[in-house]
Amino acid sequence: MEEVKVLLLGSGGREHAMAWALAKSPRLTKLWAAPGSDGMASLAERVPLDPLDGAAVARFCREKEVELLVVGPEAPLAAGVADAARAAGIPVFGPGRDGARLESSKAFAKAFMARHGLPTAKARVGGTAEALAAVRELKGRCAVKADGLAAGKGVVVSSTLAEAEAAVAALGGTAAGATLVVEELLTGPEISMMAVLDGKSYALLPASQDHKRLLDGDKGPNTGGMGALCPAPLDAKTLATIRAEVFDRALKGLAADGVDFRGVLYAGLMLTPEGPKLLEFNARLGDPETQAILPLLDADFLELCLACATGTLKARDVPAKPGACVSVVVAAEGYPDSPRAGAALTPEAASGLDVVVFHAGTRREGGRWLAAGGRVLSVVGLGPDLASARERAYAAVPRVAGPGLQWRTDVAAKVLGRTLA
Ligand code: AMP
Ligand code: GLY
Numbered sequence: 001m002e003e004v005k006v007l008l009l010g011s012g013g014r015e016h017a018m019a020w021a022l023a024k025s026p027r028l029t030k031l032w033a034a035p036g037s038d039g040m041a042s043l044a045e046r047v048p049l050d051p052l053d054g055a056a057v058a059r060f061c062r063e064k065e066v067e068l069l070v071v072g073p074e075a076p077l078a079a080g081v082a083d084a085a086r087a088a089g090i091p092v093f094g095p096g097r098d099g100a101r102l103e104s105s106k107a108f109a110k111a112f113m114a115r116h117g118l119p120t121a122k123a124r125v126g127g128t129a130e131a132l133a134a135v136r137e138l139k140g141r142c143a144v145k146a147d148g149l150a151a152g153k154g155v156v157v158s159s160t161l162a163e164a165e166a167a168v169a170a171l172g173g174t175a176a177g178a179t180l181v182v183e184e185l186l187t188g189p190e191i192s193m194m195a196v197l198d199g200k201s202y203a204l205l206p207a208s209q210d211h212k213r214l215l216d217g218d219k220g221p222n223t224g225g226m227g228a229l230c231p232a233p234l235d236a237k238t239l240a241t242i243r244a245e246v247f248d249r250a251l252k253g254l255a256a257d258g259v260d261f262r263g264v265l266y267a268g269l270m271l272t273p274e275g276p277k278l279l280e281f282n283a284r285l286g287d288p289e290t291q292a293i294l295p296l297l298d299a300d301f302l303e304l305c306l307a308c309a310t311g312t313l314k315a316r317d318v319p320a321k322p323g324a325c326v327s328v329v330v331a332a333e334g335y336p337d338s339p340r341a342g343a344a345l346t347p348e349a350a351s352g353l354d355v356v357v358f359h360a361g362t363r364r365e366g367g368r369w370l371a372a373g374g375r376v377l378s379v380v381g382l383g384p385d386l387a388s389a390r391e392r393a394y395a396a397v398p399r400v401a402g403p404g405l406q407w408r409t410d411v412a413a414k415v416l417g418r419t420l421a
Pocket of ligand 2: 210224225282285286287288289
Protein backbone atom coordinates (compact mmCIF):
# COMPACT_ATOMS: atom_id res chain seq x y z
CA MET A 1 0.00 0.00 0.00
CA GLU A 2 1.54 3.21 -1.17
CA GLU A 3 1.78 5.98 1.36
CA VAL A 4 0.54 9.45 0.50
CA LYS A 5 1.41 12.98 1.59
CA VAL A 6 -1.46 15.42 1.21
CA LEU A 7 -1.89 19.20 1.13
CA LEU A 8 -5.41 20.43 1.85
CA LEU A 9 -6.45 23.98 0.95
CA GLY A 10 -9.00 25.79 3.11
CA SER A 11 -9.88 26.56 6.69
CA GLY A 12 -13.63 26.12 7.25
CA GLY A 13 -15.90 23.49 8.78
CA ARG A 14 -15.95 21.57 5.50
CA GLU A 15 -12.15 21.45 5.46
CA HIS A 16 -12.01 20.31 9.10
CA ALA A 17 -14.32 17.43 8.13
CA MET A 18 -12.16 16.69 5.08
CA ALA A 19 -9.00 16.67 7.22
CA TRP A 20 -10.75 14.37 9.72
CA ALA A 21 -11.74 11.98 6.91
CA LEU A 22 -8.30 12.08 5.25
CA ALA A 23 -6.64 11.38 8.61
CA LYS A 24 -8.60 8.12 8.95
CA SER A 25 -6.83 6.69 5.91
CA PRO A 26 -4.06 4.21 6.71
CA ARG A 27 -2.30 5.52 3.59
CA LEU A 28 -1.87 9.05 4.92
CA THR A 29 1.67 9.75 6.09
CA LYS A 30 1.55 13.54 6.31
CA LEU A 31 -1.20 16.15 6.10
CA TRP A 32 -0.58 19.85 5.65
CA ALA A 33 -3.35 22.45 5.57
CA ALA A 34 -3.11 25.93 4.06
CA PRO A 35 -4.11 28.03 5.84
CA GLY A 36 -5.86 25.44 8.06
CA SER A 37 -7.33 26.44 11.40
CA ASP A 38 -6.73 26.05 15.11
CA GLY A 39 -9.56 23.50 15.08
CA MET A 40 -7.77 21.19 12.67
CA ALA A 41 -4.28 21.72 14.12
CA SER A 42 -4.35 18.28 15.77
CA LEU A 43 -4.92 16.66 12.35
CA ALA A 44 -2.82 18.75 10.00
CA GLU A 45 0.29 20.88 10.11
CA ARG A 46 -0.62 24.42 9.21
CA VAL A 47 1.31 26.11 6.41
CA PRO A 48 1.37 29.87 5.88
CA LEU A 49 0.65 29.60 2.14
CA ASP A 50 -1.84 31.75 0.25
CA PRO A 51 -4.33 29.17 -1.08
CA LEU A 52 -5.09 31.47 -4.04
CA ASP A 53 -1.46 31.60 -5.18
CA GLY A 54 -1.14 28.72 -7.65
CA ALA A 55 2.61 29.17 -8.17
CA ALA A 56 3.30 29.10 -4.42
CA VAL A 57 1.03 26.07 -3.90
CA ALA A 58 2.70 24.19 -6.77
CA ARG A 59 6.16 25.08 -5.41
CA PHE A 60 5.26 23.82 -1.93
CA CYS A 61 3.91 20.57 -3.41
CA ARG A 62 7.12 20.01 -5.37
CA GLU A 63 9.39 20.82 -2.42
CA LYS A 64 7.52 18.62 0.04
CA GLU A 65 6.80 15.85 -2.49
CA VAL A 66 3.05 16.20 -1.97
CA GLU A 67 1.33 13.33 -3.76
CA LEU A 68 -2.21 14.71 -3.58
CA LEU A 69 -3.53 18.27 -3.45
CA VAL A 70 -7.10 18.49 -2.15
CA VAL A 71 -8.87 21.80 -2.73
CA GLY A 72 -11.71 22.60 -0.32
CA PRO A 73 -13.24 25.97 -1.32
CA GLU A 74 -14.25 27.46 -4.66
CA ALA A 75 -11.98 30.52 -4.72
CA PRO A 76 -8.70 28.63 -5.37
CA LEU A 77 -10.42 26.59 -8.09
CA ALA A 78 -11.72 29.72 -9.80
CA ALA A 79 -8.23 31.23 -9.47
CA GLY A 80 -6.69 28.32 -11.38
CA VAL A 81 -4.73 26.81 -8.48
CA ALA A 82 -5.61 23.25 -9.56
CA ASP A 83 -4.30 24.03 -13.07
CA ALA A 84 -1.01 25.36 -11.68
CA ALA A 85 -0.47 22.29 -9.49
CA ARG A 86 -1.41 19.88 -12.28
CA ALA A 87 0.98 21.62 -14.65
CA ALA A 88 3.67 20.89 -12.04
CA GLY A 89 2.75 17.19 -12.12
CA ILE A 90 0.79 17.07 -8.85
CA PRO A 91 -2.42 14.98 -8.76
CA VAL A 92 -5.25 17.33 -7.73
CA PHE A 93 -8.72 16.70 -6.32
CA GLY A 94 -10.51 19.75 -7.67
CA PRO A 95 -11.27 20.89 -11.22
CA GLY A 96 -9.31 23.40 -13.21
CA ARG A 97 -10.56 26.89 -13.92
CA ASP A 98 -12.57 25.57 -16.91
CA GLY A 99 -14.60 23.13 -14.78
CA ALA A 100 -14.88 25.58 -11.89
CA ARG A 101 -16.68 28.00 -14.23
CA LEU A 102 -19.80 25.91 -13.64
CA GLU A 103 -19.76 27.54 -10.21
CA SER A 104 -17.91 30.79 -10.77
CA SER A 105 -20.25 31.95 -13.55
CA LYS A 106 -23.97 31.30 -13.27
CA ALA A 107 -24.42 32.56 -16.85
CA PHE A 108 -21.87 30.01 -18.06
CA ALA A 109 -23.60 27.28 -16.03
CA LYS A 110 -27.01 28.15 -17.48
CA ALA A 111 -25.55 28.03 -21.00
CA PHE A 112 -23.96 24.64 -20.22
CA MET A 113 -27.29 23.30 -18.91
CA ALA A 114 -29.15 24.56 -22.00
CA ARG A 115 -26.52 23.24 -24.43
CA HIS A 116 -26.52 19.76 -22.91
CA GLY A 117 -30.22 19.43 -22.05
CA LEU A 118 -30.04 19.51 -18.23
CA PRO A 119 -33.33 20.41 -16.50
CA THR A 120 -33.33 23.89 -14.97
CA ALA A 121 -35.48 27.02 -14.60
CA LYS A 122 -36.05 29.21 -17.67
CA ALA A 123 -33.79 32.22 -17.45
CA ARG A 124 -32.65 35.42 -19.12
CA VAL A 125 -29.08 36.57 -18.89
CA GLY A 126 -27.77 40.08 -19.39
CA GLY A 127 -26.94 43.46 -17.93
CA THR A 128 -29.17 45.59 -15.71
CA ALA A 129 -31.47 46.73 -18.56
CA GLU A 130 -32.07 43.16 -19.77
CA ALA A 131 -32.62 41.99 -16.18
CA LEU A 132 -35.17 44.75 -15.52
CA ALA A 133 -37.08 43.77 -18.66
CA ALA A 134 -37.02 40.13 -17.49
CA VAL A 135 -38.27 40.84 -13.96
CA ARG A 136 -41.10 42.98 -15.35
CA GLU A 137 -42.12 40.18 -17.68
CA LEU A 138 -42.24 37.81 -14.68
CA LYS A 139 -44.11 40.43 -12.61
CA GLY A 140 -41.38 40.24 -9.99
CA ARG A 141 -41.90 36.56 -9.21
CA CYS A 142 -38.37 35.42 -9.90
CA ALA A 143 -34.88 34.68 -8.65
CA VAL A 144 -32.33 37.39 -9.44
CA LYS A 145 -28.75 36.10 -9.42
CA ALA A 146 -25.37 37.74 -9.77
CA ASP A 147 -23.29 35.89 -12.35
CA GLY A 148 -20.09 35.68 -10.31
CA LEU A 149 -18.96 34.27 -6.97
CA ALA A 150 -20.68 36.17 -4.15
CA ALA A 151 -20.12 34.02 -1.04
CA GLY A 152 -23.79 33.01 -0.81
CA LYS A 153 -25.04 36.60 -1.11
CA GLY A 154 -25.62 36.68 -4.84
CA VAL A 155 -29.23 35.45 -5.06
CA VAL A 156 -32.48 37.24 -4.20
CA VAL A 157 -35.77 35.41 -4.47
CA SER A 158 -38.57 37.95 -4.92
CA SER A 159 -42.33 37.83 -5.10
CA THR A 160 -43.12 41.45 -5.99
CA LEU A 161 -41.93 43.73 -8.76
CA ALA A 162 -40.56 46.26 -6.27
CA GLU A 163 -38.43 43.61 -4.56
CA ALA A 164 -37.19 42.28 -7.89
CA GLU A 165 -36.28 45.74 -9.19
CA ALA A 166 -34.46 46.48 -5.94
CA ALA A 167 -32.57 43.19 -6.29
CA VAL A 168 -31.51 44.07 -9.84
CA ALA A 169 -30.29 47.45 -8.64
CA ALA A 170 -28.45 46.01 -5.63
CA LEU A 171 -26.85 42.98 -7.30
CA GLY A 172 -26.22 44.90 -10.54
CA GLY A 173 -24.01 47.26 -8.56
CA THR A 174 -21.69 44.53 -7.23
CA ALA A 175 -18.51 43.18 -8.80
CA ALA A 176 -20.13 39.75 -9.19
CA GLY A 177 -23.26 41.28 -10.76
CA ALA A 178 -22.01 42.94 -13.97
CA THR A 179 -24.01 40.16 -15.60
CA LEU A 180 -27.28 39.02 -14.01
CA VAL A 181 -29.41 35.91 -14.37
CA VAL A 182 -33.18 36.24 -13.90
CA GLU A 183 -35.00 32.93 -13.44
CA GLU A 184 -38.62 31.88 -13.21
CA LEU A 185 -39.53 30.70 -9.70
CA LEU A 186 -39.51 27.00 -9.00
CA THR A 187 -41.13 25.32 -6.03
CA GLY A 188 -40.44 22.16 -4.06
CA PRO A 189 -38.00 20.76 -1.52
CA GLU A 190 -34.30 21.29 -2.14
CA ILE A 191 -31.56 18.70 -1.98
CA SER A 192 -27.85 18.69 -2.54
CA MET A 193 -26.55 15.87 -4.69
CA MET A 194 -22.82 15.60 -5.15
CA ALA A 195 -20.73 13.35 -7.32
CA VAL A 196 -17.00 12.81 -7.47
CA LEU A 197 -15.59 12.77 -11.00
CA ASP A 198 -12.29 11.51 -12.40
CA GLY A 199 -12.61 13.10 -15.83
CA LYS A 200 -14.32 10.07 -17.36
CA SER A 201 -16.84 8.77 -14.87
CA TYR A 202 -18.62 9.72 -11.70
CA ALA A 203 -19.75 8.21 -8.41
CA LEU A 204 -22.58 9.72 -6.39
CA LEU A 205 -22.24 10.63 -2.74
CA PRO A 206 -25.32 10.10 -0.57
CA ALA A 207 -27.99 12.79 -0.99
CA SER A 208 -27.99 15.53 1.62
CA GLN A 209 -29.96 18.63 2.49
CA ASP A 210 -28.80 22.07 3.56
CA HIS A 211 -30.75 24.56 5.68
CA LYS A 212 -29.89 27.90 4.10
CA ARG A 213 -32.07 30.32 6.05
CA LEU A 214 -30.88 31.78 9.33
CA LEU A 215 -34.00 31.15 11.41
CA ASP A 216 -36.35 28.32 12.30
CA GLY A 217 -39.15 27.65 9.85
CA ASP A 218 -36.90 28.68 6.92
CA LYS A 219 -37.29 32.34 7.89
CA GLY A 220 -34.73 35.13 7.87
CA PRO A 221 -31.93 35.81 5.41
CA ASN A 222 -30.04 33.22 3.37
CA THR A 223 -26.76 32.17 4.95
CA GLY A 224 -23.86 29.94 4.02
CA GLY A 225 -25.94 27.14 5.61
CA MET A 226 -27.20 26.61 9.17
CA GLY A 227 -27.43 22.85 9.22
CA ALA A 228 -27.55 19.72 7.11
CA LEU A 229 -28.71 16.18 7.11
CA CYS A 230 -27.65 13.02 5.34
CA PRO A 231 -29.04 10.92 3.81
CA ALA A 232 -31.87 13.02 2.44
CA PRO A 233 -34.72 10.54 1.96
CA LEU A 234 -35.17 10.26 -1.77
CA ASP A 235 -37.35 7.83 -3.69
CA ALA A 236 -35.70 5.53 -6.23
CA LYS A 237 -37.46 7.06 -9.23
CA THR A 238 -36.31 10.60 -8.41
CA LEU A 239 -32.78 9.36 -7.82
CA ALA A 240 -32.78 7.59 -11.20
CA THR A 241 -34.00 10.79 -12.89
CA ILE A 242 -31.27 12.85 -11.21
CA ARG A 243 -28.68 10.34 -12.34
CA ALA A 244 -29.90 10.25 -15.93
CA GLU A 245 -30.90 13.88 -16.51
CA VAL A 246 -28.33 15.70 -14.39
CA PHE A 247 -25.17 13.69 -13.88
CA ASP A 248 -25.09 11.52 -17.01
CA ARG A 249 -25.79 14.59 -19.14
CA ALA A 250 -23.28 16.72 -17.22
CA LEU A 251 -20.58 14.10 -17.70
CA LYS A 252 -21.29 13.89 -21.44
CA GLY A 253 -21.43 17.67 -21.66
CA LEU A 254 -18.09 18.09 -19.93
CA ALA A 255 -16.54 15.56 -22.29
CA ALA A 256 -18.09 17.26 -25.33
CA ASP A 257 -16.75 20.61 -24.12
CA GLY A 258 -13.28 19.14 -23.57
CA VAL A 259 -13.27 19.66 -19.79
CA ASP A 260 -11.27 17.10 -17.80
CA PHE A 261 -13.18 17.50 -14.53
CA ARG A 262 -11.54 15.85 -11.53
CA GLY A 263 -13.21 16.71 -8.26
CA VAL A 264 -16.71 17.31 -6.98
CA LEU A 265 -19.69 18.32 -9.05
CA TYR A 266 -22.38 19.59 -6.67
CA ALA A 267 -25.91 19.88 -7.98
CA GLY A 268 -28.26 22.12 -5.99
CA LEU A 269 -31.62 20.68 -6.96
CA MET A 270 -35.23 21.60 -6.46
CA LEU A 271 -37.64 18.68 -6.58
CA THR A 272 -40.45 20.40 -8.48
CA PRO A 273 -43.81 18.88 -9.44
CA GLU A 274 -42.34 18.51 -12.97
CA GLY A 275 -39.28 16.66 -11.70
CA PRO A 276 -35.84 17.59 -10.35
CA LYS A 277 -34.43 20.87 -11.67
CA LEU A 278 -31.00 22.40 -11.19
CA LEU A 279 -30.73 25.61 -9.19
CA GLU A 280 -26.97 25.73 -9.37
CA PHE A 281 -23.77 23.83 -9.80
CA ASN A 282 -20.84 24.06 -7.44
CA ALA A 283 -17.42 22.67 -8.22
CA ARG A 284 -16.57 21.57 -4.68
CA LEU A 285 -18.09 19.88 -1.66
CA GLY A 286 -20.95 21.71 0.06
CA ASP A 287 -20.57 23.37 3.41
CA PRO A 288 -22.24 22.35 5.80
CA GLU A 289 -23.39 19.21 3.89
CA THR A 290 -19.89 17.69 3.90
CA GLN A 291 -19.85 17.63 7.70
CA ALA A 292 -22.94 15.37 7.59
CA ILE A 293 -21.81 13.22 4.64
CA LEU A 294 -18.21 12.28 5.39
CA PRO A 295 -18.88 10.51 8.73
CA LEU A 296 -21.26 8.21 6.84
CA LEU A 297 -18.94 7.16 4.02
CA ASP A 298 -17.96 3.54 3.98
CA ALA A 299 -14.94 4.34 1.86
CA ASP A 300 -11.42 5.65 2.31
CA PHE A 301 -11.78 9.36 1.51
CA LEU A 302 -8.10 9.73 0.64
CA GLU A 303 -8.36 6.83 -1.84
CA LEU A 304 -11.46 8.41 -3.33
CA CYS A 305 -9.77 11.79 -3.83
CA LEU A 306 -6.66 10.12 -5.23
CA ALA A 307 -8.69 8.00 -7.65
CA CYS A 308 -10.41 11.15 -8.97
CA ALA A 309 -7.13 13.02 -9.21
CA THR A 310 -5.42 10.22 -11.13
CA GLY A 311 -8.37 9.23 -13.36
CA THR A 312 -8.81 5.80 -11.81
CA LEU A 313 -12.25 6.06 -10.16
CA LYS A 314 -14.31 2.90 -10.06
CA ALA A 315 -17.58 4.08 -11.58
CA ARG A 316 -19.91 3.10 -8.79
CA ASP A 317 -21.53 5.13 -6.10
CA VAL A 318 -19.56 5.87 -2.99
CA PRO A 319 -20.72 3.35 -0.39
CA ALA A 320 -22.33 4.71 2.76
CA LYS A 321 -22.74 3.11 6.15
CA PRO A 322 -26.22 2.55 7.45
CA GLY A 323 -27.46 5.32 9.70
CA ALA A 324 -27.71 9.08 9.45
CA CYS A 325 -26.06 12.36 10.39
CA VAL A 326 -27.61 15.66 11.39
CA SER A 327 -25.33 18.66 11.53
CA VAL A 328 -26.32 21.78 13.47
CA VAL A 329 -24.31 24.91 12.74
CA VAL A 330 -23.49 27.11 15.71
CA ALA A 331 -23.01 30.71 14.52
CA ALA A 332 -21.96 33.89 16.25
CA GLU A 333 -24.70 36.33 17.24
CA GLY A 334 -25.13 38.92 14.52
CA TYR A 335 -24.32 36.41 11.73
CA PRO A 336 -24.64 36.78 8.74
CA ASP A 337 -24.44 40.59 8.63
CA SER A 338 -22.12 41.46 11.52
CA PRO A 339 -21.05 38.46 13.60
CA ARG A 340 -19.65 39.27 17.03
CA ALA A 341 -16.50 37.30 17.85
CA GLY A 342 -15.31 36.17 21.25
CA ALA A 343 -18.03 33.88 22.67
CA ALA A 344 -16.68 30.94 24.66
CA LEU A 345 -17.07 27.38 23.34
CA THR A 346 -16.56 23.99 24.94
CA PRO A 347 -16.37 21.48 22.07
CA GLU A 348 -14.73 18.93 24.39
CA ALA A 349 -18.05 18.67 26.27
CA ALA A 350 -19.45 16.68 23.34
CA SER A 351 -17.11 13.74 23.78
CA GLY A 352 -18.83 10.41 24.35
CA LEU A 353 -22.15 11.65 22.93
CA ASP A 354 -22.08 10.07 19.44
CA VAL A 355 -21.28 13.50 18.11
CA VAL A 356 -18.42 14.92 16.05
CA VAL A 357 -17.65 18.62 16.33
CA PHE A 358 -16.06 20.35 13.34
CA HIS A 359 -14.60 23.83 13.73
CA ALA A 360 -15.47 26.51 11.18
CA GLY A 361 -14.52 29.79 12.83
CA THR A 362 -12.80 29.31 16.18
CA ARG A 363 -9.51 30.17 17.75
CA ARG A 364 -7.60 28.72 20.65
CA GLU A 365 -6.53 31.28 23.21
CA GLY A 366 -5.21 30.75 26.72
CA GLY A 367 -6.38 27.14 26.75
CA ARG A 368 -9.94 28.09 25.70
CA TRP A 369 -11.90 27.94 22.45
CA LEU A 370 -13.41 31.22 21.29
CA ALA A 371 -15.74 32.11 18.42
CA ALA A 372 -13.78 33.85 15.68
CA GLY A 373 -16.03 33.87 12.65
CA GLY A 374 -19.62 33.90 11.38
CA ARG A 375 -20.26 30.19 11.36
CA VAL A 376 -18.33 28.82 14.31
CA LEU A 377 -18.90 25.05 14.71
CA SER A 378 -20.81 22.19 13.12
CA VAL A 379 -22.13 19.81 15.76
CA VAL A 380 -22.82 16.53 13.96
CA GLY A 381 -24.98 13.87 15.58
CA LEU A 382 -24.62 10.29 14.34
CA GLY A 383 -27.36 7.74 14.82
CA PRO A 384 -29.14 4.73 13.37
CA ASP A 385 -31.71 7.07 11.76
CA LEU A 386 -32.31 10.79 11.23
CA ALA A 387 -34.46 11.13 14.33
CA SER A 388 -31.80 9.78 16.67
CA ALA A 389 -29.00 11.63 14.87
CA ARG A 390 -31.00 14.82 15.35
CA GLU A 391 -31.59 14.10 19.03
CA ARG A 392 -27.90 13.49 19.61
CA ALA A 393 -26.85 16.68 17.85
CA TYR A 394 -29.31 18.76 19.85
CA ALA A 395 -28.33 17.07 23.13
CA ALA A 396 -24.76 18.20 22.49
CA VAL A 397 -25.28 21.75 21.18
CA PRO A 398 -26.14 23.44 24.52
CA ARG A 399 -23.16 21.73 26.10
CA VAL A 400 -20.68 23.15 23.59
CA ALA A 401 -22.26 26.56 22.96
CA GLY A 402 -23.92 29.23 25.09
CA PRO A 403 -24.24 33.01 25.30
CA GLY A 404 -23.23 35.01 22.24
CA LEU A 405 -24.06 32.17 19.88
CA GLN A 406 -27.12 31.16 17.83
CA TRP A 407 -28.37 28.04 16.06
CA ARG A 408 -31.52 26.73 14.45
CA THR A 409 -33.61 24.39 16.57
CA ASP A 410 -35.40 22.73 13.64
CA VAL A 411 -32.64 21.18 11.54
CA ALA A 412 -34.02 17.94 10.00
CA ALA A 413 -37.46 18.55 11.51
CA LYS A 414 -39.13 18.94 8.13
CA VAL A 415 -37.97 15.74 6.47
CA LEU A 416 -38.61 13.53 9.46
CA GLY A 417 -41.54 11.31 8.83
CA ARG A 418 -41.78 11.79 5.08
CA THR A 419 -39.75 11.30 1.94
CA LEU A 420 -38.87 14.09 -0.46
CA ALA A 421 -40.67 14.36 -3.79
P1 AMP B 1 -28.44 29.31 -5.82
O1 AMP B 1 -27.19 29.90 -5.20
O2 AMP B 1 -28.58 29.59 -7.27
O3 AMP B 1 -28.61 27.86 -5.47
O4 AMP B 1 -29.66 30.03 -5.06
C1 AMP B 1 -29.71 30.15 -3.64
C2 AMP B 1 -31.08 29.78 -3.14
O5 AMP B 1 -32.07 30.60 -3.76
C3 AMP B 1 -31.50 28.34 -3.48
O6 AMP B 1 -31.05 27.44 -2.54
C4 AMP B 1 -33.01 28.46 -3.50
O7 AMP B 1 -33.53 28.38 -2.19
C5 AMP B 1 -33.25 29.84 -4.02
N1 AMP B 1 -33.47 29.81 -5.49
C6 AMP B 1 -32.54 29.91 -6.47
N2 AMP B 1 -33.09 29.83 -7.69
C7 AMP B 1 -34.41 29.67 -7.51
C8 AMP B 1 -35.53 29.53 -8.39
N3 AMP B 1 -35.38 29.54 -9.72
N4 AMP B 1 -36.75 29.37 -7.85
C9 AMP B 1 -36.91 29.37 -6.49
N5 AMP B 1 -35.91 29.50 -5.61
C10 AMP B 1 -34.66 29.66 -6.09
N1 GLY C 1 -24.27 24.51 1.31
C1 GLY C 1 -24.27 25.23 0.10
C2 GLY C 1 -22.97 25.39 -0.51
O1 GLY C 1 -21.99 24.81 -0.07
O2 GLY C 1 -22.87 26.12 -1.48
